[in-house]
Amino acid sequence: MLSSSDPRQALSWVIQDLHKRGWATGTGGNFSLVTRRDPLRLLMAPSGVDKGLVQPDELIEVDAKSQVVTGNGKASAETLLHLAIIQQTGAASVLHTHSPIATLLSRRAEVTGAIAFSGYEMQKGLEGITTHETEVHLPVFPNDQDMAALSQAVLPQLQAAPPWGVLIAGHGLYAWGNSLFAARRHVEILEFLLELHYRELTLLPH
Numbered sequence: 001m002l003s004s005s006d007p008r009q010a011l012s013w014v015i016q017d018l019h020k021r022g023w024a025t026g027t028g029g030n031f032s033l034v035t036r037r038d039p040l041r042l043l044m045a046p047s048g049v050d051k052g053l054v055q056p057d058e059l060i061e062v063d064a065k066s067q068v069v070t071g072n073g074k075a076s077a078e079t080l081l082h083l084a085i086i087q088q089t090g091a092a093s094v095l096h097t098h099s100p101i102a103t104l105l106s107r108r109a110e111v112t113g114a115i116a117f118s119g120y121e122m123q124k125g126l127e128g129i130t131t132h133e134t135e136v137h138l139p140v141f142p143n144d145q146d147m148a149a150l151s152q153a154v155l156p157q158l159q160a161a162p163p164w165g166v167l168i169a170g171h172g173l174y175a176w177g178n179s180l181f182a183a184r185r186h187v188e189i190l191e192f193l194l195e196l197h198y199r200e201l202t203l204l205p206h
């Protein structure tokens with residue numbers, strides 16, 4: 001379904017799949033796919049819906065000002081962060097998840113401002129990474145209920161940030177890519193690395 005030429009089918013399949021993995025429970029998470037650049041149009045799930053049940057025809061189209069252009073329901077307040085990421089990085093898709101591991105580790109790393117991974121072959125699933133012999137940093141930003149303020153805080157740092165994701169402390173992961181497939185791969189790789197990081201912390205003596 002991910003290779004579907006219908007963006008609605010493809011996005012709703014990805015949303016349901018992320019929900020099945022336990023990464024978007026309790027209406028958590030939001031997901032966007034750029035369908036047009038000029039004027040900008042994003043396909044998204046409406047705010048507050050069960051992300052395990054979103055059907056292709058229930059997706060809404062949102063513009064560059066976070067306004068709903070077509071479809072029923074409200075745009076997510078977090079659309080502002082999707083727009084900031086898309087405008088700053090040129091991403092085609094942004095996938096925001098709330099996995100327990102990402103949420104837990106993001107709180108622990110809030111003080112250091114990033115989580116570092118090294119030595120793992122799976123790092124090569126991140127765009128631009130070609131060897132396990134490198135240190136990969138996942139930035140962590142403080143959470144804020146004021147999404148305009150949070151977007152403004154994250155925005156200037158996106159250019160310096162890696163081209164695939166950031167954590168919001170106590171909240172979750174934002175991952176993106178130059179296609180829906182690439183964004184989904186980045187979610188999977190980052191979740192894999194976070195899971196191993198967590199296991200390392202619990203296995204290794206301090």
Ligand SMILES: CSC[C@@H](O)[C@@H](O)C(=O)COP(=O)(O)O
Nearest residue numbers: 026027028029030047048049076
């Ligand atoms: C379970 S509440 C989570 C929300 O506050 C938010 O962080 C989220 O990811 C989903 O919000 P939504 O408005 O459905 O896009």
Ligand SMILES: [Zn+2]
Nearest residue numbers: 029096171172
């Ligand atoms: Zn969220």
